[in-house]
Amino acid sequence: MAAAHLRLLPLLLLTLTAAAKNVTLDSAILSFADLTLLGDSFLRNGSVWLTRDTDVPSSSAGTVLCTQPVAFRGPDATASNATAAVASFAARFSFVIANPNAGAAGGDGIAFFISPDRTTLGATGGYLGLFNSSNSAAAKNGSASATIVAVEFDTMANPEFADPSDNHVGLDLGSPVSVTAADLAASGVDLKSGNVTTAWIDYRSADRRLEVFLSSYAVAAKPKRPVLSVAVDLSPYIKEAMYVGFSASTEGSTQQHTIKGWTFQTFGFPPTANSTFESNATSNSSEPAAPAPPPASNAPNSHKRRVGIALGILGPVALALAFIFFAWVSIKKLIELTSRTDAAFSTELVKGPRKFSYRELSAATRGFHMSRVVGKGAFGTVYKAAMPGAAATTYAVKRSTQAHQSRSEFVAELSVIACLRHKNLVQLEGWCEEKGELLLVYEYMPNGSLDKALYGEPCTLSWPQRYTVAAGIASVLSYLHQECEQRVIHRDIKTSNILLDVNLSPRLGDFGLARLMDHNKSPVSTLTAGTMGYLAPEYLQSGKATEQTDVFSYGVVLLEVCCGRRPIDKDERGGGGRGGGGKNVNLVDWVWRLHGEDRLIEAADARLAGEFDKAEMLLLLLVGLSCANPNCEERPAMRRVVQILNREAEPAPVPPKKPLLVFSSSASAKLQEIAFSCGDDVRGGYSVAKPASPKSEGADIER
Structure with missing residues (x-):
């Protein structure tokens, strides 16, 4: 806590300096929030x-x-x-x-x-x-x-x-x-x-x-x-x-x-054109000069002179004491404010985002009224918040009332995203922990999520906009995996977690499942989490999240962008079409089958009505299959994907037949446990049913 208090001193000094019209900036003490x-x-x-x-x-x-x-x-x-x-x-x-x-x-x-x-x-x-x-x-x-x-x-x-x-x-x-x-x-x-x-x-x-x-x-x-x-x-x-x-x-x-x-x-701001550069640098820190005493000619004048000398001495001393008192009071208030905050949400954790009060967020969302709901995630409901005032700023507020269940996810998301800066990330603006509730405040994305844009009627995304989405998400994943001081594994890449800003540029959000790792450390085994249809096979088997599990999820998203189909969809015609009854069709399997039959271009979303660049469509489909390869060693790194989409590298060849991967019986049990934990919850637009008991203990699942 002492370290946190020491870091508050430069902020106070900067405030006092700014009041004197001088500014001193030093990259060594600036936080991520201070940079754009x-x-x-x-x-x-x-x-x-x-x-x-x-x-x-x-x-x-x-x-x-x-x-x-x-x-x-x-x-x-x-x-x-x-x-x-x-x-x-x-x-x-x-x-x-x-x-x-x-x-x-x-x-x-x-x-x-x-x-x-x-x-x-x-x-x-x-x-x-x-x-x-x-x-x-x-x-x-x-x-x-x-x-x-x-x-x-x-x-x-x-x-x-x-x-x-x-x-x-x-x-x-x-x-x-x-x-x-x-x-x-x-x-x-x-x-x-x-x-x-x-x-x-x-x-x-x-x-x-x-x-x-x-x-x-x-x-x-x-x-x-x-x-x-x-x-x-x-x-x-x-x-x-x-x-x-x-x-x-x-x-x-x-x-x-x-x-x-x-x-x-x-x-400073020189009072005359003759002021020198050096004097400007020090003028604001100089003490006021003592007034010159008048000439001593008689007793009254001598008395006045003594009074003037006393005032000349006591004036600067009083001014210095007032400054010290003001600084002491300010620092004390800042220390008290910091000490009242929970240790998990100290200034060491959240240097950039602002802490909002529950009262102002409640007022901005009309008491968290249902009319302000813009979405629901795994850990809470998202509300549109219109802040009052001349600026009339609009935010998105994620609210979780089950504090005992989601506090760890709240801390994880706050810790991760507060330290990240990328043009394709949703910007965290602030947070609040009051009245037993956990609230995260984000910049508001007026065009909603990618899944709503892709699967709405009519579809609002043109082919150039879809390609921009694919390139933008590849760029931000490359940043998270290889360009941060600690790599970030998102673990829940899907279309509903990709938002579109006012220019329809993609922004990756929802870091509730994210984990930080040092670049030189291997991933640790964790409880498997995420959304069915986007989970890599080896993640289901081992529970170990790596960059390659994110790459698999990105590959599925890429195929969704190209095909306009969900990862697991209903097919009533045995291989084409969208919606309706019939059996479940895995998107990766469906596209790979068309690739093996040399009909890959037929996977293109029919709602585009042929208005797309054929070469770009084939490129994205092949990159999507490459990323969704069942064998994690064969998937490209996200930096390589960025180079491919920027035409700076050639895509790796994709085999005409999807490689097979066999899970052991332990993996089968693991898959069932995950499906059972999901219940009948609807995620990503499809239902995950509770599994029946396996017919044989040693049965393998072939994918």
């Missing part, structure tokens, strides 16, 4: 990777920004004094630009930037993941609306942007065309050497000068001479509040861009 990752960026071992980690050439762009804006102007900023009101700033960061394939083509570079919004993500290649073609065209005709300020560290000479070389630094104002650039040939710094490079960027508002310093070492003193020094007035491009971040991109290369660590500071 866009595009292909991801976190690994305390570093930010801005582009894909692959040894196969690809085009990639990624951005990371501070979630909260930084104040760059004071409240007195007007047209007449806008220049004086702009803060000076200094950034220091270490980065690595490396290419895993020696001798392969490089490109394109990395950039530090200040942006008016936190959705900044541009094109790949020379646009550095920050700009796009419209910015470039506007710059050429002199009409660029330059609101993004960036310093680029470019490793590709693009003639269309007038780059001086493939190893240069440039200042960009709203466009990838640098207003000024410096070749680094004479500096001894090679940006793409693969070594850690440290950069300093200083802007002095009073002098209207920006300077960039570079060193080829991770820990080094700041060089005396800058590699780039330019006289520039940034006041036309700086708004009152801006977002600070980094971006990078590649185009047909394997170059990787990593931010190792960084700090950023603003230095």
Whole structure:
């Protein structure tokens, strides 16, 4: 608990500093919730990777920004004094630009930037993941609306942007065309050497000068001479509040861009144009000067002088005591608030998500009224919550009243998803544990779940949207399995746990069954959990969840996306059709049979009416079969699947006949136990009936 209290001190100091109009940011003390990752960026071992980690050439762009804006102007900023009101700033960061394939083509570079919004993500290649073609065209005709300020560290000479070389630094104002650039040939710094490079960027508002310093070492003193020094007035491009971040991109290369660590500071708002950069850095921490005593001429004046001296001494002392008292009271309140929270839900567990009160969530859901129900999961009911106020924010609230049964799942979901950041994950916004209830608060997905979109009448998903869903879920599973500090096994991949945002992009949710594992540890045997039809054969047999069990479930989802059929469906025509009575048909078996008969394209969803790319359809069907292979050793890793769907690798050949797998009698009993525990509950749109007693104790189940 003491460690939690110590971590509260930087937050308090940052609050006090912000009140003085200065901001200090340090990546070492920021939590996951303090960062916004866009595009292909991801976190690994305390570093930010801005582009894909692959040894196969690809085009990639990624951005990371501070979630909260930084104040760059004071409240007195007007047209007449806008220049004086702009803060000076200094950034220091270490980065690595490396290419895993020696001798392969490089490109394109990395950039530090200040942006008016936190959705900044541009094109790949020379646009550095920050700009796009419209910015470039506007710059050429002199009409660029330059609101993004960036310093680029470019490793590709693009003639269309007038780059001086493939190893240069440039200042960009709203466009990838640098207003000024410096070749680094004479500096001894090679940006793409693969070594850690440290950069300093200083802007002095009073002098209207920006300077960039570079060193080829991770820990080094700041060089005396800058590699780039330019006289520039940034006041036309700086708004009152801006977002600070980094971006990078590649185009047909394997170059990787990593931010190792960084700090950023603003230095006040100078009262006059003659204020110096150094004085701004310290002005807010200086004690108020004692007033000068008047000249002593007589006794009354002498008395006044003594009073003035006493006030000059006691004033700062009283101010210091008041500050100490305020800090002590604030810290005490924070400690009391933390100590009242259950240990399982301490700030060590939930650094980013906000704790909501039961009262505000109840009000937002109209007392958890049935009219606000938007879905039901294995561990609770999901409600739509409309928060009052000017922002009118909408959330999805998952509620479980059976606290004694689902507390472990609640803690698991909270622990896992609070530390994850990916564009295809449902964002956890907060939590609540009051009145014996467990509540999780998520961002609201207006288009519901994938299963409703696939099986609704009419089906609302076109083929390009379905392909986007397949690629997005592959990307987030690759992140969970191989790019997190601890790999995450989801264990319940299915269409009802995949949600669609306002742009119909997929978001993976429901981490109630997820488990964290170290990359160098084998999975442990656990109680088998999940949904029938999506469970891998070896998972049913051993109860051990691995990345490959998630891959199997993903393969089933992929076939659903292509075929528009559920994993276990009713077939009244003996091999085709949907719904109705008849026997149960396993989707994987059905598609594999069509593949063996060289009729794989007939598996395509008839409701698409032939409006799909045939090559893409066949590709997804083959990848789905490959992932749903009964033999886990034959399934591809999710990183390989991402490369296949991005056309960066060829799919593995799929045998025309589904491989056979024989379970032992112990596995048969295990399957029956699982089916019995499910009862007659409806999951994923089909019923799991209670099994009859086996006819023979040693009977095998062939799949």
